[in-house]
Amino acid sequence: MKIVIVGYGPGGATAAVTARLFNSKSEITLITEETLESHRKPGASMALEFPDTSGLNIEDWSFDTLSEKRVELITGTQVTGGNSKSKEIHIEGPSGKKNLQYDQLLLATGGIPAVPDIPGTDLEGVFTIQTIADTSAIGNQLSGMQSLVVVGAGFSGLETAERLLSLGKDVHLVVRSRLMRKQLEESMSVELQSRLPTQLNVHVGKSPTSVAGNEHVEGIVLGDETIAADAVLFMTGVRPNIELAEKLGVKIGKLGGIVVDDLMKTSIDSIFAVGDCVEMKDSLTGKPLLLPIGSTAARAGRQAGVTIAGGSKKYDDTLRRLQYDRIFDTDIVVIGHSSTTANESGLKFSVQYFEDPTEFAKVALVTSESGQLIGGQVIAPRMGARLGYEILERVESGAILKERPLLKPRHARLREYLESTFGPIQ
């Protein structure tokens, strides 16, 4: 059997490694436009299924690792089209143009950075980050610049701002509404903002109306205010990269992503898709959902890898939002639904907040109408992952929060403390 995978991000790389694990005989070829080795690590979620990670080599997807797994890696090469009836794709790279046959094809083509439709985004000094090669080229160009603007305060915007600040740049972070609006409750955004370093210039509630400059960026205009800047990095999300899927005639959904079923199969037999390029169905509501995050791409890659290798296992956690990052010395953990995503999915929910003063941690827990824990967020200076794991475990098991409380509210802890000293309080 010949398995061909397009894309060397967490989705494609995890699928390749998993397919090899389940099928020692198949030919596996991974094709990517990228030229540099991938060092991203979201594939670590595979360790949930295979605790003995030594055999997985998920710690890196270097060229050597893939070669040890007998995955043929074709880099610097674009898949320009194909024919799903004759099961072939057209590729173009350093060794010219050719056609490749497949039995099973996986599209893991990722996302395309979404840039707001405002004047000036075509100026020199406007950047988006897509591949590692892009990022290193941008790093070189930024080295001579001092005042930089990052637009967008999701995980990637915050990570980028942190990195630039650590390089000694003057960094402005422009935030349309609030920090990580989609993932965090409002008071959690406020909590996170309070933990940002004072050297970072944060402009909350501001949208760029244009990028100023003639040939090169000179600043960014936020309505009636202009910030002088040498470069602007738009970290304002991605839209699914469906160019190849469309050429192959694969069905595209209402949200603009490739439609896949629970096994990551597209509308065409023997073509599968995972990662930022797909739209899946919310496990609670069945509504279409875009979830452009690395850990989801890796989990979906694991599912697709099993399926294309001929396995029948179906994982229940493919759709789970699970993000952990440590930014500005703060653990940020996001699991399942926030009130923003629950609202978008038409779910009825309530949110409770807890503080653990001993750990300086703040936690938000989102429960459904029936009291089931459907999501949670943690902001903590340390040990956030431990709390996150407890939330994840309850969300995955469909636990009713009252029956399996996580942290006790401050007044309940105080009452317990007083009762232990003075006896029962009526």
Ligand SMILES: Cc1cc2nc3c(=O)[nH]c(=O)nc-3n(C[C@H](O)[C@H](O)[C@H](O)COP(=O)(O)OP(=O)(O)OC[C@H]3O[C@@H](n4cnc5c(N)ncnc54)[C@H](O)[C@@H]3O)c2cc1C
């Ligand atoms: C700065 C930054 C920080 C981030 N931080 C986090 C984080 O902390 N946690 C998290 O979960 N997520 C994070 N993300 C998001 C995460 O990186 C993406 O969700 C993830 O990479 C998506 O994986 P993917 O496999 O779908 O596609 P990608 O990683 O986007 O890979 C797509 C691949 O497809 C290839 N490709 C596309 N079209 C073709 C073609 N026609 N021919 C050949 N090759 C093609 C590309 O070359 C590339 O290799 C971050 C993103 C950025 C930019």
